[in-house]
Amino acid sequence: MKNKSYLFKKNLRAWYKNNRREFSWRETKDPWKIYLIEILSQQTQLQRANKYYDKFILEYPNPKKMAQDSKRRILKLWSGLGYNNRAIRLHESAKILREKSFNDLYPDFKQLPGVGDYTNSALLSFAYGEKVIATDVNIKRVIGRYFKKDSVDKFIKNNTKELLYRFNSRDFNQALMDLGSKICTNRNPKCTICPLEQECMKYINEESKKQEPFKNSNRKKRGQIVNILINAEKVHSSELAKKLNIEENKLNKLLKDLERDGVLYISNNKYIEIKSN
Ligand code: SF4
Incomplete structure (x- = not known):
């Protein structure tokens, strides 16, 4: 496991350096900005969510601003993105955050509407630098395929320390999200140009089956x-x-x-x- 995870991290890090997707919120540690993009990107492609993020952050640079505004205006700004209940939850969260800060809620942001395990981990990693893996669908897919694990959640839980050893959790999570969306896609993964190909168990198994x-x-x-x-x-x-x-x-x-x-x-x-x- 040690050697395999070492190569996993080494190749992932090298690939990410030259292939990362650039977004204005990628470097921020502001939990409001991170929370906003996470809610906007639920069930929505990141590129599309990013366009809405730019509009929203301009209008609502902090939760207080959003809490003061009407539901009608927020829904108007949200228009075209779909799943309007996310806008409602965002507004409700802003009202909570007007009274309590993210630091008051830390480390349990699930007190906010719409925050589940994944968003909670994303906030802990991106805003607070905690050594946690934000297990979104892309991350689970890459890890599950590379290490050939059916029970990915359990595997991640048991190996977080090893996987994040000498790897900043923000970079680790973002690199895997990018690799999962660009290369190790759900259908037709681009194994032939994947930086993890040499050691990937899914790839190795499928290639040997082809004999x-x-x-x-x-x-x-x-x-x-x-x-x-x-x-x-x-x-x-x-x-x-x-x-x-x-x-x-x-x-x-x-x-x-x-x-x-x-x-x-x-x-x-x-x-x-x-x-x-
Ligand atoms: S080699 Fe293929 S299956 Fe393995 S991580 Fe890369 S893209 Fe995914």
Whole structure:
């Protein structure tokens, strides 16, 4: 476990350094800002929630401001985001926070409407720097797959100390959220470009099931394909086959793997390019 978690953290940290998503609230320690984005992003994609965050924080830089405002105005600002009961809960929380600060509630923010285990952990980690893992769906998926654990909650609970040893919990949580949403997605995870691929139990198990005798050389070839494509606008498959010195049918299989992972796009006339977002 020690070696596996060491490599997990080492590769995750290196990937996060160059691939983190930037949001204005990412560096804040203000619990109100963290609470706001957490409520906005429940059942909503982060990019979309972020647009609403910008509007809300401008209007309500602190809970007192929101508590003074009417439900009608808050719902108007919320309009288009859906699940309006979240706006109601936010308003109710603001009224509580007008009387009591986050520090008064610490460490149990579940006294606020809409705060469950996950949001409580997110507040403890992002606002208070506590050594806790904010077990959202992305984090659970990556850890569950990498360590091949069915009972992920139990595994995280028993191994939090080890996983967060020499790793700031804010960075750990945010890195896993980003990896889970960009690479280790629910459907069609992009294992071929994942920084955790070498040690990931899900990936290793699935690859060995395929009984692919040239697994390592295929992995290397896929890496070479991506390298060629990031330095060119598009390349024809025959040219790729020549550059890599492999037969076209073998190349096609590798290209299909990368296409399935959402890494590249293959046109009808067999030109290959990196898939745009
Ligand atoms: S190798 Fe695949 S399954 Fe494993 S963590 Fe990476 S994307 Fe997820």
